[in-house]
Amino acid sequence: MLERNCSVGKGRRSGADLNEFASVVDERVERNGGKEPFLIGVAGGTASGKTTVCDLIMHNLQEKRVVLIAQDSFYRGLTQEEHDNVSSYNFDHPDAIDVAALVETLKNLALRNKVEVPIYDFVTHSRKEDESVTVEPADVIIVEGILVLAMQEVRELCHMKIFVDTDDDLRLARRLKRDTVDRGRSVDGVITQYTTFVKPMFDTFVSPSKRHADVIIPWAQGENNVAIDLIVQHIRTKLGQNDLRRIYPNLIVLPPNFQIRGMHTIIRSASCNRSDFVFYSDRLIRLVVEHALGHLPFRNEIVTTPNGDRYNGVTFSKKICGVALIRSGEAMENALRACCKGIKIGKILVARRDNDGLPSALSGHRLSSAVVYEKLPADISDRYVLLLDPILATGVSSMAAIDRLIKAGVRQDRIMFVTIIAASQGIHSLCMRYPQMKIITSEVDAGLNDQNRVVPGVGEFGDRYFGTEDMKAYYDGDIDEELHFE
């Protein structure tokens, strides 16, 4: 199977080949254990600090989409009789939970399906009839509740099981405060419920479930940051098994954070206006360009500060140039000029078409490409080259450009392909064909649709950035029938 993969990488590929190839590699990755979302169960007694632990895990995993599912959302609605005798109803027993619905929800999220989570009304002790909360698929799913590790079906779904272990006195004190201050309950009422149900159920179900935990977090007044760091690190490692960077060391993805995701959220939205699209694309472009520059070779250099102290620094290579892939790549030129004073910037224009002769934007899978125009610095073969193109989709355009750079004498290991969104198919193609060339991107996208657009992608970058609307009209004209398409 792998030998077949390798041969796909050698020659020119069509979009269909690429899709097939990508799915074969993805299968391999999946077998390595990464594709499924990572499911964490967080249990512990009442008021043990489960919510704080979940919040901290979510906060620390900024780069991932994390969703939280509360066991409490899955309380069964009470029958009329139970409702009439609610003071003797045991909300701390596993039978109070609709385990089947909770399990089905988690299984669906594990399949990356969108789910509807019920809303439980704690006043009427029933599920809201026509309301639910839509939860979108995520990389990490946290399910939290006192009985999460006590319910075998739920426990078995979890990749990591955490028990938050807090002293009983402390928990009772917290619960007393919470229920009297926040929920307007009487002290007597809280203590009666605690001694009648909460404590016996804790002793019978919750505390024994601790033995199923992979991690037991001692949780007192402060936060146990060491435990949270270890947990977050473990999740990252597990999710990273699905990372293309494990297959291709030449793929460099910017360290993610909420700023980067926030900017992507803006530009990816179909309702983003042009000025925001340009502004936030420019910010992302600046980040990837700066990051790429950080991968240039350097020499050590010591300077003396105004205080007369020595600073052990570096000096970086000045033999660089940019090459913009016309036209979207030109949107990246300003950022490069802003970082590298007086930098030379060459241009390459690539035309793509499919087997039926249609320009690629209007066609299906099978693409070929030809360089239509180029103007490169005369001494490019002595330089490191930042090849600029904001979107890597099939890789067909960039391959034509990279081949041309190599033909012009640029060493493959001196080319950095700089982009803000790279689809996995394009990454597979470029990384296999140019294993020494670096790809620097701010995000990796899942794949391509049958129009070879990136999914989820950003639509047509060039049209959105430069404000051109209906490119179909442009393509209806005659396009360079004389070109030799390989």
Ligand SMILES: O=P(O)(O)OC[C@H]1O[C@H](OP(=O)(O)OP(=O)(O)O)[C@H](O)[C@@H]1O
């Ligand atoms: O990896 P690929 O499948 O080749 O697709 C990526 C290319 O598509 C976009 O250009 P487009 O052809 O839309 O032209 P534009 O730059 O004028 O918008 C983008 O800027 C890349 O050059």
Ligand SMILES: O=c1cc[nH]c(=O)[nH]1
């Ligand atoms: O999705 C895509 C694919 C190629 N080029 C773009 O601008 N967007």
